[in-house]
Structure formats: C-alpha cells, structure tokens
Amino acid sequence: MFKIPFLDLPPLRAAAGTVRLPGSKSISNRVLLLAGLSEGQTLVHDLLDSDDTAVMLASLKQLGCVLEQVEGGPLKVTGIGAKLQTNAAKLFLGNAGTAMRPLTAALALLAATQGGEFELSGVARMHERPIGDLVDALRGLGCEVACLGNEGYPPLRLSGPSELKLSEPVRVRGDVSSQFLTALLLALPLVAEQDIHIDVVGELISKPYIHITLELLKRFGIEVKREGWQRFTIPAGSRYRSPGEIHVEGDASSASYFVALGAIAATGQPIRIEGVGSASLQGDVRFVEAAEAMGAVVRAEANAVEVKRGAWPLRALDLDCNHIPDAAMTLAVMALYADGPSTLRNIASWRVKETDRIVAMATELRKLGAQVEEGPDWLRVHPLRDWQPAAIHTYDDHRVAMCFSLAAFNGLVTASPVPVRILEPQCVAKTFPDYFETLFEVVSARPEDIPVITIDGPTASGKGTLADVVAHELGYIVLDSGALYRATGLAARRAGVELDEAEAVAAIAAKLDLHFAKGRVWLGDEDITDALREEASGLAASQVAAHAPVRAALNQLQLDFRCLPGLVADGRDMGSMVFPDAPLKVFLTASAATRAERRHKQLISKGIPANIAGLREDLEARDARDKGRTASPLQAAADARRLDNSAQTIEESRDLVLSWWAEARPFKGSALSH
Ligand SMILES: Nc1ncnc2c1ncn2[C@@H]1O[C@H](COP(=O)(O)OP(=O)(O)OP(=O)(O)O)[C@@H](O)[C@H]1O
Numbered sequence: 001m002f003k004i005p006f007l008d009l010p011p012l013r014a015a016a017g018t019v020r021l022p023g024s025k026s027i028s029n030r031v032l033l034l035a036g037l038s039e040g041q042t043l044v045h046d047l048l049d050s051d052d053t054a055v056m057l058a059s060l061k062q063l064g065c066v067l068e069q070v071e072g073g074p075l076k077v078t079g080i081g082a083k084l085q086t087n088a089a090k091l092f093l094g095n096a097g098t099a100m101r102p103l104t105a106a107l108a109l110l111a112a113t114q115g116g117e118f119e120l121s122g123v124a125r126m127h128e129r130p131i132g133d134l135v136d137a138l139r140g141l142g143c144e145v146a147c148l149g150n151e152g153y154p155p156l157r158l159s160g161p162s163e164l165k166l167s168e169p170v171r172v173r174g175d176v177s178s179q180f181l182t183a184l185l186l187a188l189p190l191v192a193e194q195d196i197h198i199d200v201v202g203e204l205i206s207k208p209y210i211h212i213t214l215e216l217l218k219r220f221g222i223e224v225k226r227e228g229w230q231r232f233t234i235p236a237g238s239r240y241r242s243p244g245e246i247h248v249e250g251d252a253s254s255a256s257y258f259v260a261l262g263a264i265a266a267t268g269q270p271i272r273i274e275g276v277g278s279a280s281l282q283g284d285v286r287f288v289e290a291a292e293a294m295g296a297v298v299r300a301e302a303n304a305v306e307v308k309r310g311a312w313p314l315r316a317l318d319l320d321c322n323h324i325p326d327a328a329m330t331l332a333v334m335a336l337y338a339d340g341p342s343t344l345r346n347i348a349s350w351r352v353k354e355t356d357r358i359v360a361m362a363t364e365l366r367k368l369g370a371q372v373e374e375g376p377d378w379l380r381v382h383p384l385r386d387w388q389p390a391a392i393h394t395y396d397d398h399r400v401a402m403c404f405s406l407a408a409f410n411g412l413v414t415a416s417p418v419p420v421r422i423l424e425p426q427c428v429a430k431t432f433p434d435y436f437e438t439l440f441e442v443v444s445a446r447p448e449d450i451p452v453i454t455i456d457g458p459t460a461s462g463k464g465t466l467a468d469v470v471a472h473e474l475g476y477i478v479l480d481s482g483a484l485y486r487a488t489g490l491a492a493r494r495a496g497v498e499l500d501e502a503e504a505v506a507a508i509a510a511k512l513d514l515h516f517a518k519g520r521v522w523l524g525d526e527d528i529t530d531a532l533r534e535e536a537s538g539l540a541a542s543q544v545a546a547h548a549p550v551r552a553a554l555n556q557l558q559l560d561f562r563c564l565p566g567l568v569a570d571g572r573d574m575g576s577m578v579f580p581d582a583p584l585k586v587f588l589t590a591s592a593a594t595r596a597e598r599r600h601k602q603l604i605s606k607g608i609p610a611n612i613a614g615l616r617e618d619l620e621a622r623d624a625r626d627k628g629r630t631a632s633p634l635q636a637a638a639d640a641r642r643l644d645n646s647a648q649t650i651e652e653s654r655d656l657v658l659s660w661w662a663e664a665r666p667f668k669g670s671a672l673s674h
C-alpha cells in the first residue's frame with residue numbers, strides 16, 4: 001500500500017492483463033457477523049483484508065469470538081452461538097457502515113434479551129452518517145438505544161434487559177440506506193421465537209444488497225420469506241447454523257475500476273478480472289451493463305469477466321444508478337471520455353456515504369477542467385478535452401481515490417496529457433489496500449512520461465541513502481546502478497575473467513542473472529547483498545565500469561527500471577547519460593573528509609574494521625578513476641542541481657530535493673498542490 005501524502009500518476013496509455021480482485025467488503029462483513037453469531041466453527045476463505053473488515057474482526061474478538069488465521073489459508077471463526085460472552089464492551093468501528101449497522105442491531109437485541117451495555121463509536125465522519133431509521137426501528141421493538149452525540153447518529157449506547165415487542169411488524173425506512181434493513185435481517189434471527197415480520201416503509205433502494213443479505217442468511221440456515229420488497233418474514237425457530245466453510249466472492253464494486261480500464265484502454269489484449277462474474281451474488285456486477293452501454297466489449301464467465309475497448313470515444317450515458325450505487329462513481333470518470341454529456345440519476349445515497357460523494361465527485365472533476373452539473377440526486381458530467389493537472393482530494397473515501405486513477409488516461413483524448421495527483425492514496429485500505437500496485441501491473445505508460453529523479457555523485461556522498469528516502473516519500477522505485485557494476489565485477493571474478501578484459505567482462509554483464517527483491521540482491525540463487533557492499537566490490541566495480549562495452553551491456557537493464565509510478569536512480573551517469581530527459585537531476589557531493597568519516601562509521605557499525613585515512617585514500621582513488629575515464633565519466637549533467645550535503649542531515653537533503661521536485665511538477669499553486 002502507498003502510505004504517502006500523495007501519489008502522482010503519469011499519463012497512462014494502455015491496459016492489458018489479469019487482475020485478481022480482493023474479497024467483497026459487503027460479503028466479508030456479513031459473513032463475519034453471521035459466523036460470529038453462529039454456534040461452532042466457520043472457515044472463511046478469501047476474506048477481504050482491509051480497514052473495514054479489521055474493525056469487524058476486532059469487535060467480534062471483543063465479543064468473545066475466537067479467530068484463528070490458518071497460515072496462508074482461511075480464517076477460522078468460532079462463533080458465540082447467539083449467547084453473549086461478555087455483557088459490556090466499547091466497540092470502535094472506524095468508518096465501516098457494514099460493521100456499525102448490523103452490530104448495532106445484533107447487540108441491541110442481545111442486550112435486550114440477555115442484559116448488558118455496549119457502546120459503538122467510529123471516526124468523526126461515522127458520527128455524521130445517519131442511523132436514526134435503524135434506531136427508531138430498534139426502539140419500536142423495545143430495545144434501549146441511546147444516541148450519545150446527536151440524535152439519530154452514532155455514537156450509540158445499547159443496553160438491556162428490556163422487553164421486546166415482536167408480535168407487531170417491525171417498521172423500517174428503506175429509502176435512505178438498505179443497510180438498516182440488512183442489519184435487522186441479520187440480527188432478528190437472534191430472537192425469532194415466533195415469526196417476525198419486517199415492513200419496509202418507502203421505496204427500498206439498493207435491492208441487490210438485500211439480495212446478498214438473504215442469500216448469505218440462507219447459507220447460515222435462515223430462510224427469510226419475502227413478499228415483494230415490502231415485507232420480510234423471519235420464521236419462528238430460525239437459528240444460525242454454520243455452513244462449515246464459505247468462500248467470499250471478489251468485490252464487484254472494486255471490479256468496476258478494471259472494467260472501466262478495459263473499456264478505456266484495452267485496445268489489444270483484454271483486461272481479465274477474476275473473482276466476480278455472471279454467477280456473482282453482488283448487484284454491482286451489473287456495472288458491466290453500464291460499461292457495455294458506453295461501448296465496452298465484455299465477455300463474462302461464471303467467476304470472471306474480460307473487457308476490451310469497443311466504442312471510442314465512449315458513448316454518453318443517461319442512467320438510473322440505483323442498482324449500482326457504489327460502482328456508479330466510476331461512470332462519472334468514464335464520462336470524461338464520452339461523446340456527449342452523461343447523466344447519473346437516483347444517486348441520493350451518495351450523500352450519506354464515506355463523504356458526500358455528489359459534492360466530492362463534482363468538485364474534483366471540475367479541478368480536472370470538466371464541466372459538471374449536480375442536483376439533489378443526480379450528476380451530469382461533460383466530456384473533457386482540455387485537461388488540467390489536478391491534485392485530487394480524496395475525502396478519506398477509497399472510491400474517490402480509485403475512480404480518479406482512471407483520469408490518468410487523458411492522453412488518449414488530448415494531445416497535451418497531464419499527470420494526476422491522488423492525495424492521501426492510503427484511503428484505498430478501506431476495501432482494496434493494494435489497488436494502485438494492482439493497477440500498475442496492468443497498465444502502461446510511455447517511458448518518457450514516467451518521471452525520473454537522478455542522483456549522481458562521488459562515492460559515499462550519500463546517494464543511495466538520499467535516493468531511498470526520496471523514493472519512499474513519492475512511492476517510487478529505486479535504481480542503485482552501482483549494484484549492477486558491483487555485481488558485474490563479482491561475477492567476472494567468479495568466472496576467472498580479468499577485470500581489464502573489456503569484452504569478456506561485457507559478455508558477463510550482458511548475461512547477468514540479477515534479481516532485486518525486498519531490499520536484497522540475488523545473483524542466480526545466491527543472495528549477494530552483503531558481498532556487494534564490501535569495499536573490494538566497490539573497487540572492482542569502478543574498474544569494470546571504465547569499459548565502454550560494459551556500460552553498453554548494462555544500459556538497457558537500467559532503462560528497464562523506469563517503471564510506474566516513477567524512478568529515483570542513483571549512480572555516476574544517471575543524469576548525464578542514462579536518463580538525460582529526467583525532469584530533476586541532482587549532483588550530490590560532500591567533502592572527502594566527511595565521506596571518509598561516513599564510510600568509516602558505516603563499516604564499523606557492521607563490525608568491519610576500517611581506518612579513516614585508508615578509506616579516504618581509497619575513495620579519492622576511486623573518484624579519480626570514475627572522473628578520469630573516457631566512458632561516461634562521473635560528472636554533473638549540465639542541467640543538474642548541485643547539493644553539497646557535508647553539513648546537512650539526511651532529512652534536510654531529502655526535504656530540499658522534494659522541494660526541487662515540487663517545483664518541477666505541474667501541480668503548482670495552493671489549490672493544486674498538496
Ligand atoms: N546527509 C547525509 N546524506 C546522506 N547520507 C548520509 C548523510 N549523513 C550521513 N550519511 C551516511 O553516509 C553513509 C554513506 O551513504 P551511502 O551509502 O548512501 O552513499 P553512496 O553515495 O550511495 O555510496 P556508494 O557510492 O559507495 O554506493 C551512510 O551510512 C549514510 O547513512
């Protein structure tokens with residue numbers, strides 16, 4: 001996951017490949033609650049690992065459920081068998097509506113029948129999300145529910161015992177959020193000694209989510225009877241029975257970003273999305289119908305879909321989105337690539353989600369330059385051809401972050417493509433922690449559009465250290481080009497090749513079986529990380545690096561590191577030779593005395609004996625060879641910014657380079673920068 005203040009997406013051009021979706025949030029939290037209320041054990045496969053499931057799991061644990069993660073396999077949930085194991089708990093539910101609503105209903109009923117006191121709270125936004133309709137329904141049943149802040153909003157206190165009135169139908173509004181009805185359906189089997197009727201007041205929205213609830217209840221032994229979408233009956237004697245094992249489908253709302261990706265950018269091979277398909281329980285799979293209406297070519301299997309671009313530009317759309325409330329946000333960004341204005345209707349529920357999504361989408365689309373109109377329950381988005389580089393505020397809303405990533409394809413409709421900055425990208429942790437990593441695996445950009453920062457300089461000036469900390473802040477990849485020369489020297493020695501035999505060493509460089517993984521460097525099956533850092537490897541590297549054929553042999557390998565979302569490359573000729581078009585080049589120096597001292601400290605801390613005078617002599621000799629060679633000598637590129645860090649801390653150098661980077665990016669001005 002990118003835990004950084006912002007993530008810059010360079011202009012993207014194409015998409016192809018396979019995506020495996022994380023588990024559905026809606027199904028994961030429903031299954032967890034049902035397994036937690038059941039007697040016995042349930043093995044839950046493919047559970048979503050995210051912020052919203054984490055708060056549900058933490059709550060179940062507090063309530064006495066036993067949770068055991070089978071190594072690399074399912075989660076084993078031992079439920080409480082509908083019997084309270086504790087009669088007091090304070091549960092923190094973050095911003096997870098799928099945890100807050102059903103736990104409120106379940107604990108209100110358990111407190112009423114078995115006694116107890118439970119407090120449920122969340123983040124500030126959760127305390128602004130209405131829950132009054134559910135509170136009213138529970139109070140109507142005889143439960144004691146207190147709103148501890150504003151009436152009709154969390155935090156809540158649920159207490160008991162109290163007498164339940166189950167003979168009259170429970171009435172609940174269905175026109176604000178279907179989660180209130182879901183909450184009652186999931187919880188009322190706890191007290192179903194007689195038939196319990198639920199009457200929905202108003203037109204029920206988001207019916208597909210109720211379908212999921214009913215299907216999952218069935219898997220746990222509860223057959224709810226339904227009369228249209230107005231009356232639901234939980235039969236007397238209903239008891240949660242664990243199915244033993246259950247698989248969570250991929251998240252259909254998360255699939256929407258990749259369906260859209262296929263429709264926009266899969267012009268050759270399709271995007272294949274695994275985890276949802278025609279057999280899916282989730283209503284949001286019907287997003288593919290909307291994508292098809294906009295021109296996507298879709299091939300569906302039971303548990304997968306493949307999507308390619310069809311019509312281009314996309315066809316404008318006018319759609320009632322009530323059946324796909326979450327996925328419909330994706331359509332708002334697709335509309336930028338359409339042949340006319342698109343209107344999304346019946347989306348009032350967007351206003352009570354993680355943020356007011358109608359306001360959020362309209363505001364952020366306008367930052368890109370789009371013309372947007374909005375009403376109480378609708379949004380109209382006009383196609384965009386004159387794009388502005390924008391820093392997209394994400395409102396702690398995972399879906400805003402994910403759907404705006406699609407704006408990075410603007411180069412497909414404009415001759416002047418712009419990058420897109422996603423602020424606080426870690427908000428995707430709510431449902432899809434690895435969203436951006438997954439996206440980068442299936443999209444491509446022109447190499448020249450992928451940003452590179454080069455950091456060149458003499459040995460021990462701190463290039464590698466600075467490259468690592470700058471890359472960390474930006475979420476970029478690091479190229480330690482010196483490691484390639486060091487590995488070449490090591491491999492040549494091992495092969496018995498003299499280091500001054502240019503062609504023979506170049507042949508070895510061309511066939512290096514080198515891998516970088518989790519901060520380690522592998523030559524074939526051998527971890528050579530520590531061997532590479534020995535002073536002897538540095539000297540050997542400096543010798544082999546003087547040969548033009550060796551440099552030529554390693555050139556493509558270095559260019560291949562230019563990957564999404566960006567690169568920080570350190571070495572001697574990164575700015576002058578390998579990445580001459582880098583938008584920021586740094587030439588890093590420090591006095592020889594400082595560098596010798598730093599190297600000395602570095603070696604001593606690793607338990608390697610060293611003497612400062614000898615080290616200084618060695619590094620000056622190495623500098624002289626690196627500067628004096630004819631092939632790509634160590635020198636500052638003409639357009640490099642010079643930085644002498646002799647008197648700076650690592651953090652000071654990092655912040656200075658990041659400020660230079662901010663100047664080099666198009667996100668200037670307070671409205672657009674972070
Ligand atoms: N201000 C500073 N900036 C960078 N590194 C510093 C700074 N102060 C101390 N150091 C330390 O200097 C040592 C050498 O840094 P580093 O290994 O990054 O240099 P390098 O230029 O990449 O060396 P080489 O060219 O040999 O790979 C490290 O132990 C690092 O922590």
Ligand SMILES: Nc1ccn([C@H]2C[C@H](O)[C@@H](COP(=O)(O)O)O2)c(=O)n1
Nearest residue numbers: 481482483485541542545571572573
């Ligand atoms: N781009 C590069 C990187 C490194 N070298 C040579 C010169 C150095 O002395 C040697 C080891 O580099 P280090 O790991 O210390 O950065 O490799 C080069 O010529 N060009």
